[in-house]
Amino acid sequence: MGVPLNPFVIMVAAALTSNMVLSNFLGMCSFIAVSKDIKTANGLGMAVTFVLTLTSVLNYLVYYYILVPLELVYLRYIVFIIVIAAFVQFLEMLIDRFSPSLYMNLGIFLPLITVNCAILGGVLFMIIRDYNLMQSLFFGFGSGAGWWLAIVALSTMRMRLREKDIPPQLVGPGLTMIIIGIMALAFLGFSGMVPVQ
Amino acid sequence: MQILITALVLGGISAVLAAIISVADAVLNNYGDVKLTVNGSKSYTVKGGSTLLTTLAGEKIFVPSACGGKGSCGLCKVKVLSDIGPILPTELPYLTTKEKSENVRLSCQVKVKGDISIEIPEGLFNIREYASTVSTIKDLTHDIKEVFFSFDDDINFRAGQYVQLIVPPYGEIKESTMRAYSMSSQPSIKNGVELLIRLVPNGIVTTYVHKYLKEKDEVRLLGPFGDFFLRNTDADIIFIAGGSGMAPIKSIILDMKEKGIKRNAYYFFGARSKKDLFYLDLMREIEKEVPNFHFIPALSSPLPEDNWQGEFGLITDVVDRYLTEQGEIEREGYLCGSPGMINACITVLGKHKIPENRIYFDKFG
Incomplete structure (x- = not known):
């Protein structure tokens, strides 16, 4: 266990070179659905980053301290999902109580995140790539931040295009898919910047 | 042995998480007793933590709601005088600019977390629940029934207003459901109301009325609600x-x-x-x-x-x-x-x- 890699490098790699949504195409559904305007995109991005960072750590502990010693690694998918769902539920109550203003911003997006595949994807990458605890923390945050960056970028483009004269056949998902494709190509430019996946 | 461990671990993890959530729910969602002031005069001591709509219903004040508190009809608007934080994204589509500036809120989305003061039309105090008996059911067309619900007390309403019909759980439907129907009888008939109910495919309440409801059945009604009535002009x-x-x-x-x-x-x-x-x-x-x-x-x-x-x-x-x-x-x-x-x-x-x-x-x- 433990690749000799600087956690900070992993974070940058997760955010840019192997961006969760633009290189791995995870979390596409909410990426397309919630990117209509920047305010909601920002809220969801923040929530994803927050949850991804904390569930990475939480699932790391569950995986290496419960599942591995008991040889129950094959249960990981279901256990991860349960942990994520319970954690989101808990987080929602906590935020609702202690920071109503943050709850206003994240509120309706938190439950959505339970079924966001970017979260589960992040956790599984962490296991597959044998990250240690510190690396997992930075990886989780980096992946989330990358997702956040991508959705905010997409939403600003969509908002600008709203005023433009677009062929009717392309309005909506069609144009969005094209934008995402071009964004993915642009992000390809980052590859080689950091020599890890 | 392996199976046993699997079951135990999975059950254990779920149980621990469920326990954490229940404890958190009990601790975090407990706002204690709060004071609810209505129209500056009436005040009630209520338990905090639920939505304003449910809290008010608990005090027998029925704010109109056609969707039953799901935030999809926008009828349960209430003017809130105390500061309860900014308007939620779920409320935005139903509020006009004027209402936003007056801090009108959807009572089904707002949670009672502390002392709160609200303003509602006096007419809402008139709203109450009627225990009715179905006296007649007539077929008007292939898909519309005329049903007369009679009750012992008098109802006072303006022509054009509506009531909520509360249908008990039946068949696959596990919860009682409310839907709004306008009175088709005139206000001078006080010992009951007549409703016209059209069968909507897969409609919970309309299916109940068309397939299950019989004469002499007992049904609860809530009302009267609404501001659809004849204005006093010469036009x-x-x-x-x-x-x-x-x-x-x-x-x-x-x-x-x-x-x-x-x-x-x-x-x-x-x-x-x-x-x-x-x-x-x-x-x-x-x-x-x-x-x-x-x-x-x-x-x-x-x-x-x-x-x-x-x-x-x-x-x-x-x-x-x-x-x-x-x-x-x-x-x-x-x-x-x-x-x-x-x-x-x-x-x-x-x-x-x-x-x-x-x-x-x-x-x-």
Whole structure:
């Protein structure tokens, strides 16, 4: 266990070179659905980053301290999902109580995140790539931040295009898919910047 | 052995998480007793943590809600005087700019977390639950039933208002469900209300009424609600409604007849073919007794065997034709129907110079 890699490098790699949504195409559904305007995109991005960072750590502990010693690694998918769902539920109550203003911003997006595949994807990458605890923390945050960056970028483009004269056949998902494709190509430019996946 | 460990671990993890959540729920969602002040005068001590709508219902104050607190009808608006934080994204679509500046909120979305002071129309204190017995059920058309619910107490309402019908759990439906229906009886009948209920495919309440409800059954009603009623002016009245949208209009017309209101009134009733028409005889009778009332049924696609001699075409086209013939007169519009029909009618009435603030409607979604 433990690749000799600087956690900070992993974070940058997760955010840019192997961006969760633009290189791995995870979390596409909410990426397309919630990117209509920047305010909601920002809220969801923040929530994803927050949850991804904390569930990475939480699932790391569950995986290496419960599942591995008991040889129950094959249960990981279901256990991860349960942990994520319970954690989101808990987080929602906590935020609702202690920071109503943050709850206003994240509120309706938190439950959505339970079924966001970017979260589960992040956790599984962490296991597959044998990250240690510190690396997992930075990886989780980096992946989330990358997702956040991508959705905010997409939403600003969509908002600008709203005023433009677009062929009717392309309005909506069609144009969005094209934008995402071009964004993915642009992000390809980052590859080689950091020599890890 | 392996299976046992698997089950134990999975069960254990779930149990621990469930326990954490229940503890968190009990600790975090416990806001203790809070003070609820209504209209500055009445105050109640209530338990915090639930929505304003449920809390008010617990104190027997029934704020209208057609969707039952799901945040999809926008009827449960309440003016909040205390500071309870910014408007939620789920409320935004239902509030106008004016309402936002006055801090009007959807009571089903707002949680009671501390002392709170609100303002509601005095009329809401009039709203209560009626335990009713079904006295008659009649088939008006192939998909509309006329049901009379009678009760011992008196109900006071204005013609055009509605009640919520509460249907108990049945079959696959595990929760009691509420839907809004306009009274089709006139306010002078006080010991019960008559509702027109059209069968909506897969509708929870309408299916219950059409397939399960029998005479002598006991059903609960909540009401009266609504601000759809005849305004006190001298303008000509244009009623437009089709299908079960007839209900509030019938109530208003019968009320006009009883009160001897002699304003010019035109009722345009749209239907597809003859099998969707009902109350023709009743309307003709009222036409004879109320000299300035005119009933104009129109069919959009009459069948050959209908042998239809009356107005033909979409109801909006028929209204357009009539209003063009009559020229420009001061008018008011009263509409009842689906959102699509209402919007189409507002466009047509707007064309004939009836301003939007003189068009009143009852939209059912």
